[in-house]
Amino acid sequence: MSNKVHTGRVIIRFGAELLVENPDDPSFPVRCTAKRKFDTIVCGDKITWRHNQHGNASVIDLLPRKNALTRPGYRGRPRTIAANIDQLVIVNSWLPETSWHLVDRYLIAAQQLKADALIIMNKSDLAKKHATQDDWRNLDIYREIGYEVLEVNALDGQGIDRLSTLMQDKTSIFSGRSGVGKSSIANQILPDTDITVGIISESGEGKHTTTTATLYQLPTGGYLIDSPGVRDYALGNISTEELSKGYIEFAPFADNCRFNNCTHDHEPKCAVREAVKQGKISKERYQRYIEALHKLEEG
Ligand SMILES: Nc1nc2c(ncn2[C@@H]2O[C@H](COP(=O)(O)OP(=O)(O)OP(=O)(O)O)[C@@H](O)[C@H]2O)c(=O)[nH]1
Ligand SMILES: [Mg+2]
Ligand SMILES: [Zn+2]
Incomplete structure (x- = not known):
């Protein structure tokens, strides 16, 4: 040798x-x-x-890392899942249903990693039965603030071509709850690979089929990392500033807040709150931001 x-x-x-x-x-x-x-x-x-x-x-x-995605592990200790990520692919489905808090948290993580973010709504065949007005509204909000939202069906291949194009020459990690179809989508993108796919229970809950993050080389250049499903993705140890930076639509207004360390909560002359009042920032996102902020402040 x-x-x-x-x-x-x-x-x-x-x-x-x-x-x-x-x-x-x-x-x-x-x-x-x-x-x-x-x-x-x-x-x-x-x-x-x-x-x-x-x-x-x-x-x-x-060798030196560009970044690393961590998840709060057992006993609160952060666990590193994968390194050198260019794009976070946030995979959601109509069943199991989507937690918009979780989507926000991944978007904050993407901002911290300096990675691109892409939102997937998988199982489009189940939309008719399970989608609510609120769900569609939330997807529109993400589109309005500049994120690409892709409707995908891992069973018939809808949306897969577009997804492949967006993954070209990047390292993308599939993240999201168990059972949303991360591995099923990966199988569509990697025709020569057969990743084990799980079942979901009657209630829609996934069975944590994928247990270890795995890197796959894409035929068109780039890499896909399939990762285990999460129960919840807590924010971990971030500052309130990092939190608000994760809400990218606040940025154009935040400069006009009276205080430069404004948390956009109860401070007077807050330009972000004013923008929410005027309908320039979505109430839903702002509300979730405030909930996350209070959680952070409680420690
Ligand atoms: N109806 C429908 N079912 C799907 C679709 N995509 C995946 N599924 C099913 O959803 C179940 C879970 O899929 P997986 O690919 O194992 O989900 P996962 O996100 O990798 O789950 P973990 O590995 O546990 O995190 C399987 O029974 C799939 O067949 C879809 O587009 N439509
Ligand atoms: Mg899986
Ligand atoms: Zn403010």
Whole structure:
């Protein structure tokens, strides 16, 4: 075995073992063992590695990250899910129903990661039965403030071409609740891949089928990371400033607030609140922002 140093991205991590891209033979990723000091390496990381005398491979180094998506884990400790993300694909469905708070939280996360964000409404075949006026209104609000909202059907392929185009040459991570169809959509985008898909219960709840974030190379260039479904995506440790920056439609008004550290809550002469009054910012989004702000302030 040559002693050459290779560079590759981490496909999946299980314990001390990593499956890593092999530039010499892309269809055969290599298994690498990682020392304790590399415990922080996650799916999507770029690393250097080499074959060793025993026929296996080991990690030499972790290369600098652009960013990393973390989730509050058990006991409140943040858990890193994946690294080097260009685009957060927020996957929702009509059943299980969508939490707009959760969508907002992912948009805040995207802003923090300096990543693009894309909102997917999957299971369009179930819209007739499950969609409410409120749901359509919320989707329109996201469109109005500049996000792309895609209606998708992972069973018949509706919306998949557009999604593929938007994913080209980027690393996109699929995030959202369990059972919304992240892996089903990934299967549509990756025709040669067969990711396990789960069932949902009568009540619409997913069964947490995907358990580990996994990186897939896209035939058209770029990468897709399929990730495990979340129950809730708490905000974690962010400042009130970071929170308000996640509501991108506030930005054009926030400069005109009387106080430059205005939280747009009860401060006098708040230009954001004024914009809400005048219908220039949606009441729904503002209301969710205030709820999130109070939650943050409670600690
Ligand atoms: N009716 C309908 N069902 C769908 C659609 N897309 C996915 N499903 C079904 O939804 C269920 C859950 O799909 P998955 O792809 O496993 O969902 P997931 O988001 O990956 O779930 P986790 O891995 O648990 O996070 C499966 O039974 C799919 O067949 C769709 O467009 N329409
Ligand atoms: Mg899945
Ligand atoms: Zn303000």
